[in-house]
Amino acid sequence: MSARGKHRRPGKSTLTRGIVAAGTGGAALALPIVGATGAHAAQPAQAASAAVPQVSLVTYKVVEGDTLAKIAKAHTTGDWKKLYKANRAVIGDDPAAIRPGLKLTVGTKNAKTSGKTAKATTASAATPASAKTYTDDLDGWIRESLDIMAQQGIPGTYDGIQRNIIRESSGNPQAMNNWDSNAVAGTPSKGLLQVIDPTFTAYHVTGTSLDPFDPVANITAACNYAAARYGSIDNVFGAY
Structure with a gap:
């Protein structure tokens, strides 16, 4: 869990990504909305x-x-x-x-x-996620997210995503933090990677569900945030 008071809601600057911030340790961090560039999707x-x-x-x-x-x-x-x-x-x-x-x-x-x-x-070098079949469990959610991330140029690996999910929610897509400062402010951390609504809206990945509890939407939004803030979800090993 990250310490109280470390989370901030995103500002109103222009976004260079189309997704949302992830929470840390049950209390979501909202990245200040600043310009960030990522790797380009694979060429055909x-x-x-x-x-x-x-x-x-x-x-x-x-x-x-x-x-x-x-x-x-x-x-x-x-x-x-x-x-x-x-x-x-x-x-x-x-x-x-x-x-x-x-x-x-x-x-x-x-x-x-x-x-x-x-x-x-x-x-395309990356097969569209919608053209594959994924299991409806943590493994399938991560693999579907990785395919979408590859299409959008968002970095991250299976191990990096899984490690942070286990720390944040123990793999429960319905997990919600109802006690920290974000919850008191009316924006509780939600889902596999504990994303708050303002950051989910800011970093939401086009083509995924608008429901922050949706596993794939939650993962891709969190990874997009981590890429903007830390370069990749792989670089996150604790509260972020």
Whole structure:
């Protein structure tokens, strides 16, 4: 736990990252919002020619602003009704009731094959997190966060993230500090890496949930904060 009085809310300066600050030892620190630069995302690389199926099923995690039509257009044939029918057990009786965090089974659009091999295609070096399936536990949350971080150019390793999570919340995504100075001020530290709301808003990573208790959103926001303040979550070994 960090000492009382060490946490500050972010100021109103212009952000150079799009994410939020992490708490330390149960009491979240809000980094003063100052300009910070990070590593750039990996450059696209030429993929090797290979035979690929035209459609493959993957798990897609719904994010804020998604609709069935939008997801269908981006990942399947564009028919949202078929997408709804395939995921009705998850969505429920109202197709408009999708919400951030739901995991849908979708078909990806792959390049068409010609003969036995497909034409070479240009793809990102980092596979989009939404195109992978992750386990719904600490290991899966960390791995999904790392994929998103790689796309956003946010540094950090599995060990660095796990070490700080265990210290901050013992791996409980619903952990909340209700006793420190931040809690008294109305901004209790929340989630795996104990992020307070003002810093979560300041360092939130686009594409992740707006819920600070969401494990992946909490981790990526905290790592973005740590990158701005310390260079990387890997450089954090105590209250920060």
